Amino acid sequence: MKLKVIVVGVIVAVVFYCAAAFAAGGGKGPVGVINIQKIMTESKAGKEAKAIFEKEVEAKRATLLAREKSARAIEDDLKANGAKMKADARKVKEEKLAGEIKELRRMEQDMKEDLKKRDNELTSGLLKDILEVTRKVGDDRGYSMILQAGPQIVYLDNAVDVTDEVLKRYNSK
Numbered sequence: 001m002k003l004k005v006i007v008v009g010v011i012v013a014v015v016f017y018c019a020a021a022f023a024a025g026g027g028k029g030p031v032g033v034i035n036i037q038k039i040m041t042e043s044k045a046g047k048e049a050k051a052i053f054e055k056e057v058e059a060k061r062a063t064l065l066a067r068e069k070s071a072r073a074i075e076d077d078l079k080a081n082g083a084k085m086k087a088d089a090r091k092v093k094e095e096k097l098a099g100e101i102k103e104l105r106r107m108e109q110d111m112k113e114d115l116k117k118r119d120n121e122l123t124s125g126l127l128k129d130i131l132e133v134t135r136k137v138g139d140d141r142g143y144s145m146i147l148q149a150g151p152q153i154v155y156l157d158n159a160v161d162v163t164d165e166v167l168k169r170y171n172s173k
Contacts, residue, residue: 032138032146032162033153039130039167040123049122056118060111067107071100133170137162 040046074097082090138146146162147153 029142029144030160032141032143032160033149034134034146034161034166035149035163036127036130038163039170040126043126043130043167044171045129046126049126053115053119053122057115060115064104064107064111067100067104071097071104074100129173130166130170133173134162134166137166137169 041050074093078090078093078097082093085093134146137143141162143162149161149163
C-alpha cells in the first residue's frame with residue numbers, strides 16, 4: 001500500500017505542475033476532479049484485485065502457520081522430554097529447532113516481500129487502467145485537466161467531480 005502513497009505523491013506533484021501550466025494560460029476548458037481511491041475500492045476490478053490479494057495472503061499465511069506448528073512441536077517435545085534426553089540427542093533437537101525458527105523467519109520475510117510486490121503489481125495495474133479511462137473522460141468532456149481529489153483541495157463543487165463517471169466507464173470496460 002506504500003505504492004499508493006507514492007502514486008498519490010506523484011499525482012499531487014503532477015497536479016501542481018499542471019496547475020502552474022494552466023495558470024500560465026495553457027488551458028481554456030474546465031477543470032475536473034477525481035477520487036482515484038474511491039474508484040480503486042468500489043470498481044469491479046478493484047474488488048477483484050482485493051479478493052485475489054486476500055486469497056494469496058491466506059494461502060501464504062496457511063503455509064507459514066504449518067511451518068510454525070512444526071517448530072512448536074519440536075519446542076514442546078524439548079520442553080517435555082529435554083531433561084530425559086541424552087545430551088547429544090537434546091543438542092540435535094535444539095539445533096533442529098533453531099533451524100526451523102531460522103527458516104520460519106526467512107519464510108515470513110520472503111512472504112512479506114512477495115505480498116508487497118504483488119500488492120504493487122495489482123495497484124499499478126489498476127492505476128494504469130483508471131488513468132486511461134480518466135484521460136478518455138477528460139477528452140470526451142473537454143477538460144483542460146483532471147486533478148486528484150485530496151487534502152490539497154479545500155473546496156470542490158460536485159459538478160466538477162468526474163469520479164462516478166470514470167467509475168461507471170471503468171466498470172463497463
